[in-house]
Amino acid sequence: MIDVRGTRLHIDQRGPQDAPPLLYLHGGPGGGSHDFMFFQGDRLSERLQLVGVDQRGVQRSDPLDGPITENDLIADFEALRETLGFERWSILGHSYGGRLALRYAVTHPDTVTRVVFENPPWDMVLATRTLLDAARPLLRERGDRERAEELLRYQGPATAQMWDERIALTQRLGERRMDIYLGPGSRGLVLPSDDLPQEIHSRGARFAEEITRTPAFSESLLPLLERLTQPALLIKGGHDPVTSSEEISLFQGHVQNGTFRRFESAGHFVHAEEPEEYARFVAAFVVGEAVR
Structure with missing residues (x-):
């Protein structure tokens, strides 16, 4: 310390x-x-x-x-x-x-x-957009495709609300969320x-x-x-x-x-x-x- x-x-x-x-x-x-x-x-x-x-x-x-x-x-x-x-x-x-x-x-x-x-x-706009793009297949399985598309249509600057909404959607993947962060192997x-x-x-x-x-x-x-x-x-x-x-x-x-x-x-x-x-x-x- x-x-x-x-x-x-x-x-x-x-x-x-x-x-x-x-x-x-x-x-x-x-x-x-x-x-x-x-x-x-x-x-x-x-x-x-x-x-x-x-x-x-x-x-x-x-x-x-x-x-x-x-x-x-x-x-x-x-x-x-x-x-x-x-x-x-x-x-x-x-x-x-x-x-x-x-x-x-x-x-x-x-x-x-x-x-x-x-x-x-x-x-953060680009990074969270890339994150949602990577999560799309899993979000589609959950029935969250429309919500993902809605969030991806956002064209404004980064805000705390934008961050919260995009991150919250990926967190709904639960244990499978880690799959979007790792290579297949x-x-x-x-x-x-x-x-x-x-x-x-x-x-x-x-x-x-x-x-x-x-x-x-x-x-x-x-x-x-x-x-x-x-x-x-x-x-x-x-x-x-x-x-x-x-x-x-x-x-x-x-x-x-x-x-x-x-x-x-x-x-x-x-x-x-x-x-x-x-x-x-x-x-x-x-x-x-x-x-x-």
Whole structure:
């Protein structure tokens, strides 16, 4: 537990002290770092000094005691870097963490050296549309096709209501909801965090309720891509239901020092579905080796 800006953040730090540092930013929102560190902690720490952090109020960090914004989280990450004594570090953001990684890298270009994005939702209208598209076959089986089509006709900006309605529809899939997030060969994958106590899960739910109500959550971050100066790697699962084709095209068109890698057989959790190849590729990128 590390004291940071009036709260305590839980971190899982692994790897050689002289290895390049990499901060992992989890998704959810409110998901925590437990699953990623289970699948990648020992793998990535063979070559990197990996720091997994449970964001403010999430999982094993202290519970929230007030409002939370994305700017608060960015400030937390910078304060954590200073507390741990790193002059600079690379960052890796999965899913919602990819939004935070983009904000962090653009806000603090002097302390963030390299950026890895894994299936990020930089634009919530595009990301939730892609999600509903992926869920269509299962929603049709449930008799929810018309509701899905209605929600997909929305042409306005991202709003909390839009988020709530689209996410709520996919949640009606129950246990089958996970099927839209995994590649065909990964169906049945169990995330270790499922076994954490309910009190821990409730912290993430509280975080999500708070953060999705903030204006910044609905803001499209696509304009920030052209301000990204660090080497950046975008990882996309071939069956991922979050990152849209439009977001990928903008990354490839606007990030001058960007690398795109598609893991064709994986879904949203590439780090868990193809852990060995993922670790090899990410570690090589972070240490500055040519990746292919």
